[in-house]
Structure formats: C-alpha cells, structure tokens
Amino acid sequence: MRHPERRPRALLSAALGLGLAAALAFAAPATAAPAPDAASPAVPTGPAAAYNGSAEDARATKAFFDAVVKSVAEKRAQNPGAQAVTVVYSAGSAPSFRSQIASSTRIWNSSVSNVRLLEGSSPDFRYYEGNDPRGSYASTDGHGRGYIFLDYRQNQLYNSTRVTAHETGHVLGLPDHYSGPCSELMSGGGPGTSCQNAYPNAAERTRVNQLWANGLAAALAKVS
Numbered sequence: 001m002r003h004p005e006r007r008p009r010a011l012l013s014a015a016l017g018l019g020l021a022a023a024l025a026f027a028a029p030a031t032a033a034p035a036p037d038a039a040s041p042a043v044p045t046g047p048a049a050a051y052n053g054s055a056e057d058a059r060a061t062k063a064f065f066d067a068v069v070k071s072v073a074e075k076r077a078q079n080p081g082a083q084a085v086t087v088v089y090s091a092g093s094a095p096s097f098r099s100q101i102a103s104s105t106r107i108w109n110s111s112v113s114n115v116r117l118l119e120g121s122s123p124d125f126r127y128y129e130g131n132d133p134r135g136s137y138a139s140t141d142g143h144g145r146g147y148i149f150l151d152y153r154q155n156q157l158y159n160s161t162r163v164t165a166h167e168t169g170h171v172l173g174l175p176d177h178y179s180g181p182c183s184e185l186m187s188g189g190g191p192g193t194s195c196q197n198a199y200p201n202a203a204e205r206t207r208v209n210q211l212w213a214n215g216l217a218a219a220l221a222k223v224s
Contacts, residue, residue, distance in 0.1 A: 058175045064125075064140035065173035065211065066219075071124040073219035085216055087171065088120045094127035097150050097164060101127055104165040107198055108172065111205045114212040115172065125171055127164075135189075136163050138170035146171070158189060162198040173211040174204055 072087055091101045105117045126147045135154040140146035148167045155163050166188050170176075180187030182195035185204055200208070 060140055061138065061170045061173070061175045064138055064146045064170055065215070067140055067146050068124050068171055069212075069215045069219045073216060075122075076216075076220060085115045085212060086118050087115060087125075088118050088123045089171075090123040090126045091119055092126075094129040094150055096129050096152075097127065097155070097160070100150075100155070100160045100164040103161045103198070104168050107161075107165050108168060108200070108208075111200050112172075112208045112212070114209045114216075117168070136167055138167050154189075157193050159196045159198060162195065163188075165198045165200075169200065169204070169208075172208045173215065174200075174207060 068087060072085060076085075089101075089105075091098055094101065101119075105119070109116055127150060128147055129150045129152065131153065132149060132151050134151075136149060136151045138146065138148050148164075148171065150164060150167070162185070166185055169186055174186050176188055177184060177186045178188055178190035180190060182191040182197050183201050185197065185200040187195075
C-alpha cells in the first residue's frame with residue numbers, strides 16, 4: 001500500500017542488523033523516522049492518491065519471500081528436529097504499531113498452517129515506522145535484506161491492522177492485487193479507506209500454505 005505525500009521528516013542514521021542465520025545484515029530504510037514521544041504521532045497533511053502497483057513490486061515480493069525462506073531454512077538446517085516452520089520478526093523499531101503488528105500476527109497464525117510468525121531474537125525481518133511519500137511497503141534488495149515499513153499518515157487514513165497484515169502478506173509470499181475487492185487482503189488500498197477487512201481470503205490462505213510447503217522444501221534441499 002503506497003500513496004504519494006510529503007517528503008519524509010527525518011532519516012534513520014543507524015544501520016541495524018537482520019539476524020539471519022548466515023549472518024546477513026541490512027540497512028534500515030533511509031526514510032524511517034525516529035519513534036515519536038507521543039502515543040499518537042503527528043502526521044503530515046496532503047492528499048493520498050491510489051497506488052496501482054507494478055511489475056517491479058511483484059519481483060520484489062518474490063525476492064523478499066525467497067530471502068525469508070532461505071533464512072528459515074538455514075535455521076532449520078542447524079536444528080533439524082524443529083517441528084514448526086517459524087518466521088521470526090522484530091517490532092522493536094516500530095513501537096507505535098506494536099498492537100497492529102500483534103493483531104496481524106494473530107490473524108496470519110490463525111489463517112495458515114504451514115508457517116507461523118513469532119516475535120523474538122535473531123529475526124528474519126523487522127518492522128520500521130516513520131513518514132515516507134511511498135506510504136507503507138515491504139522492501140528487499142533480493143540478497144537476504146528486507147523489512148516492512150509502516151507509514152504514519154497511511155495508517156491513519158486506512159485500517160491500520162489491514163495495512164500491517166497486508167504488508168506482512170508480502171513476507172509470506174503474496175503479491176499486491178489492487179483491483180481486488182475488500183475481502184481480498186492483498187487488494188490493499190484499492191477498495192478505498194472504508195475497507196476494514198484485515199483477514200486473507202480462502203485463496204490467499206491456500207496460496208501461503210502452498211508457498212511455504214514447496215518453497216521451504218526447495219530451500220532446505222539447497223542448504224542441507
């Protein structure tokens with residue numbers, strides 16, 4: 001979900017490490033802003049135009065998914081007795097959205113069976129918060145580096161749990177489909193700000209289960 005607006009108000013100067021088993025690291029989003037002191041952060045004014053997605057977004061989603069699966073596979077190779085396929089995240093850099101991230105996690109964990117999200121140390125990806133003219137997004141460079149960025153203004157214009165669950169859907173392998181109905185989580189901002197649905201539909205749940213069954217098996221074959 002991306003919507004053009006004002007330039008970001010600050011830069012996050014520190015580079016934070018992503019706890020991949022292979023010791024991969026990534027730079028924090030350049031447009032991330034420090035966490036505000038107030039419980040309800042101030043947001044910039046300005047219109048929010050609909051974002052229609054692009055082929056580049058589809059490729060980036062696959063790259064992010066592949067990187068996360070690789071990280072999980074490397075951890076499982078080190079602990080082959082693990083029963084559950086768990087993707088670990090950190091919400092420490094998005095303190096204003098802890099509630100939404102927790103809700104998104106519960107939604108996905110209750111919706112799919114082949115993968116589980118869990119907050120913890122040695123994260124496979126991180127959440128960040130701040131102001132960005134692109135709105136909220138999942139980002140990767142395709143080399144084991146990725147994060148989810150949650151934009152303040154967009155999360156006040158749209159259902160914030162839907163935004164968070166939508167972006168988390170990218171980590172789990174789902175691309176944007178902005179022409180879809182509100183009942184489709186990955187339609188994102190397409191149905192407009194009145195859409196309150198934060199749950200994936202049956203087709204999205206099935207697709208995530210398929211991706212994690214097949215994608216993880218392929219990744220395990222490479223690292224074993």
